[in-house]
Amino acid sequence: MAATSGEARRAQPVTTTAQVAQSRDVGAYRQLTLLAPGVAQTARPGHFVALAIGDERSSMLLRRAFSIHRAAPGEAGTVDVVVADAGPGTHWLSELRPGDEVAVLGPLGNPFPVPTAPTSCTLVGGGYGSAPLFWLAEVLRDRGCRVDLVLGAATEQRLFGVETGQQVADSTTVTTDDGTTGAQGRVTDALPQVLQRGRADLVYACGPMAMLRAVTEVAASHGAVAHVAVEESMACGVGVCMTCVLAVRDDDGCTRMVRSCVEGPVFRGDRVRWDAWQDGLGQVPADALGAPSGGH
Amino acid sequence: MGQEVDLSTQLAGLRLPNPVMTASGCAAAGRELQQFFDVAELGAVVTKSVMRAVRSGRPTPRMAETASGMLNSIGLQGPGIDAFIAHDLPWLRSVGARAVVSIAGGDVAEFRELAQRLGDQPGVCAVEVNISCPNVANRGLVFACEPASSAAVISAVRAVLPQRIPVLAKLSPDVTDIVQIASACVDAGADGLTMVNTLLGMSIDLDRLRPKLASRTGGLSGPAIRPVAVRCIWQVYAAMQAGLLTQVPIVGVGGVRSGGDALELVLAGASAVQVGTAIFNDPCAPIRVRDELAHELAQRGIARFTDAVGRAHATPAPLTPAHTTPAPLDL
Ligand SMILES: Cc1cc2nc3c(=O)[nH]c(=O)nc-3n(C[C@H](O)[C@H](O)[C@H](O)COP(=O)(O)OP(=O)(O)OC[C@H]3O[C@@H](n4cnc5c(N)ncnc54)[C@H](O)[C@@H]3O)c2cc1C
Ligand SMILES: Cc1cc2nc3c(=O)[nH]c(=O)nc-3n(C[C@H](O)[C@H](O)[C@H](O)COP(=O)(O)O)c2cc1C
Numbered sequence: 001m002a003a004t005s006g007e008a009r010r011a012q013p014v015t016t017t018a019q020v021a022q023s024r025d026v027g028a029y030r031q032l033t034l035l036a037p038g039v040a041q042t043a044r045p046g047h048f049v050a051l052a053i054g055d056e057r058s059s060m061l062l063r064r065a066f067s068i069h070r071a072a073p074g075e076a077g078t079v080d081v082v083v084a085d086a087g088p089g090t091h092w093l094s095e096l097r098p099g100d101e102v103a104v105l106g107p108l109g110n111p112f113p114v115p116t117a118p119t120s121c122t123l124v125g126g127g128y129g130s131a132p133l134f135w136l137a138e139v140l141r142d143r144g145c146r147v148d149l150v151l152g153a154a155t156e157q158r159l160f161g162v163e164t165g166q167q168v169a170d171s172t173t174v175t176t177d178d179g180t181t182g183a184q185g186r187v188t189d190a191l192p193q194v195l196q197r198g199r200a201d202l203v204y205a206c207g208p209m210a211m212l213r214a215v216t217e218v219a220a221s222h223g224a225v226a227h228v229a230v231e232e233s234m235a236c237g238v239g240v241c242m243t244c245v246l247a248v249r250d251d252d253g254c255t256r257m258v259r260s261c262v263e264g265p266v267f268r269g270d271r272v273r274w275d276a277w278q279d280g281l282g283q284v285p286a287d288a289l290g291a292p293s294g295g296h
Numbered sequence: 297m298g299q300e301v302d303l304s305t306q307l308a309g310l311r312l313p314n315p316v317m318t319a320s321g322c323a324a325a326g327r328e329l330q331q332f333f334d335v336a337e338l339g340a341v342v343t344k345s346v347m348r349a350v351r352s353g354r355p356t357p358r359m360a361e362t363a364s365g366m367l368n369s370i371g372l373q374g375p376g377i378d379a380f381i382a383h384d385l386p387w388l389r390s391v392g393a394r395a396v397v398s399i400a401g402g403d404v405a406e407f408r409e410l411a412q413r414l415g416d417q418p419g420v421c422a423v424e425v426n427i428s429c430p431n432v433a434n435r436g437l438v439f440a441c442e443p444a445s446s447a448a449v450i451s452a453v454r455a456v457l458p459q460r461i462p463v464l465a466k467l468s469p470d471v472t473d474i475v476q477i478a479s480a481c482v483d484a485g486a487d488g489l490t491m492v493n494t495l496l497g498m499s500i501d502l503d504r505l506r507p508k509l510a511s512r513t514g515g516l517s518g519p520a521i522r523p524v525a526v527r528c529i530w531q532v533y534a535a536m537q538a539g540l541l542t543q544v545p546i547v548g549v550g551g552v553r554s555g556g557d558a559l560e561l562v563l564a565g566a567s568a569v570q571v572g573t574a575i576f577n578d579p580c581a582p583i584r585v586r587d588e589l590a591h592e593l594a595q596r597g598i599a600r601f602t603d604a605v606g607r608a609h610a611t612p613a614p615l616t617p618a619h620t621t622p623a624p625l626d627l
């Protein structure tokens with residue numbers, strides 16, 4: 001099994017007001033470039049930021065979480081995020097224009113663990129879930145890793161970063177549910193072949209829960225370890241509220257309800273209790289530590 | 297700012313350098329917030345309600361945003377009292393923070409046992425009793441909804457804690473007569489009252505056509521409930537002024553996001569203020585609220601925080617004629 005390093009895991013998060021440097025449409029999404037040097041400084045692929053919606057009197061009190069698409073440290077110090085307009089909060093963010101300000105909290109969570117020696121890696125992204133993968137691909141390539149990308153979405157408009165993928169990865173495979181581009185089908189239909197061709201030991205995935213589960217299973221059947229970035233509703237993003245939990249097995253095989261904002265969002269796929277996840281609800285497995293005998 | 301404001305306050309023998317605390321369940325045990333500001337600078341850190349045993353909490357989604365607030369149904373997930381005493385209390389002590397420990401139980405015996413365990417622990421400044429949890433022995437009815445159940449819990453806790461540790465009863469606003477519950481708690485030995493806990497609420501997902509929370513209902517918090525908190529504090533403080541119950545300090549909580557919001561609760565009668573949901577919007581909210589509160593007081597020429605407590609109850613000065621034109625139906 002490929003060794004991954006735990007170096008530079010959690011970073012020191014900062015709160016800052018960032019100016020929007022750029023805002024542009026990319027397919028069905030909006031890509032924002034934010035001037036946030038304090039965040040860019042310590043960010044790694046897999047970290048996320050929490051953006052406040054509106055000003056200090058906004059009726060939308062909770063921050064929204066976004067994977068960092070890429071961070072450029074240095075003088076300007078920019079952080080890019082890719083926003084899907086999915087509701088009132090993301091809509092407000094999509095409307096931001098250069099010069100506007102937004103409150104940023106980050107970098108949050110644990111980044112993707114990267115291998116200590118050159119390893120063959122396959123990266124799988126569903127929809128905007130591909131956003132953090134190109135930066136990760138560059139980091140892996142710098143370490144001498146082979147990188148194969150699999151990008152999938154419902155339809156062509158909802159793919160993100162196919163061209164970038166072609167520049168940074170050894171191969172890029174595209175799937176769409178409706179066949180508007182690439183192979184018709186799901187990422188997991190294309191994945192076995194990509195894993196075989198690249199003889200991958202490590203798989204990284206970001207996208208909907210059902211996809212993460214399927215990717216974990218395909219990876220396991222090819223002898224590869226999957227690291228997946230989950231998306232749970234978060235109120236605080238910093239570990240104080242306990243809203244973002246999911247059932248994960250620890251090193252001793254004990255299942256706990258862990259906070260995805262500070263203990264994730266990246267988990268080893270084979271540690272996540274996918275059986276607890278059903279129809280958008282995250283159940284507490286009966287064998288989880290502290291599970292209710294008669295209901296809480 | 298020009299003028300220095302004395303922010304110190306007194307809670308049943310407990311002297312605090314300033315009146316701003318975190319609200320239980322919104323700051324864990326302080327450690328995560330230490331990344332953003334020094335929690336020892338707060339009046340106190342109120343920790344997440346701890347129970348006897350480790351607890352997994354409820355299924356997810358556990359939260360839903362609502363207009364100016366949110367619903368939560370965490371289900372008191374926590375490590376249990378042993379782990380809390382082994383890890384969280386020592387950490388709070390190591391950074392010099394004042395700890396107010398919140399406890400929750402399913403029956404009176406559990407509350408008593410938790411209080412017993414905490415009584416001889418160093419670094420416990422006060423115990424806040426979260427009686428807004430279901431009473432297993434009484435069909436799951438919340439303790440705080442009944443004067444007798446509330447009193448039973450408070451007197452059990454008061455009896456086993458050393459006198460130097462004040463007991464704060466945390467009340468639910470979801471009751472017909474909050475003064476009656478407050479009175480029962482004070483008679484049972486509560487040294488102070490924390491008001492208010494969340495209000496029971498519900499929200500439905502229009503796409504999935506089902507409740508947003510996995511547990512269906514949850515506690516409503518945030519600025520949306522501030523008027524309810526102000527009203528509860530006002531009613532209980534007024535009842536104390538009228539001699540209907542013994543005067544004890546009130547800790548105000550509910551929807552505080554700014555120093556002005558905190559001042560509103562103080563003017564209604566709160567001797568200290570907790571900041572909860574606002575932390576999720578701004579992790580620095582508690583310390584910011586402290587500084588803003590000092591500024592708000594200074595702007596009004598109030599040099600001592602304690603002079604503002606309950607100030608809105610003072611007989612109003614006669615208004616100028618322009619403002620006194622009575623409405624046709626003055627309700
Ligand atoms: C770690 C992480 C990384 C993410 N990365 C991205 C990204 O790169 N690009 C992107 O477009 N989106 C991303 N999301 C999802 C994004 O946070 C939600 O789409 C967004 O919060 C929705 O807000 P809204 O007001 O538009 O929608 P509403 O549905 O009105 O939101 C209401 C509430 O539910 C929460 N919520 C709703 N949908 C989600 C969701 N899918 N995940 C988490 N919370 C949700 C919101 O935070 C808010 O509190 C990520 C989520 C997480 C947890
Ligand atoms: C996520 C969350 C968890 C909470 N957990 C507790 C708790 O464990 N014990 C408790 O007494 N109150 C708990 N509360 C209630 C708060 O302490 C507070 O009374 C309430 O949220 C109102 O204040 P606010 O509007 O400032 O949040 C919780 C509130 C939230 C939002």
Ligand code: FES
Pocket residue numbers: 233234235236237238239240241242243244245259260261262
């Ligand atoms: S979002 Fe609050 S603990 Fe994870």
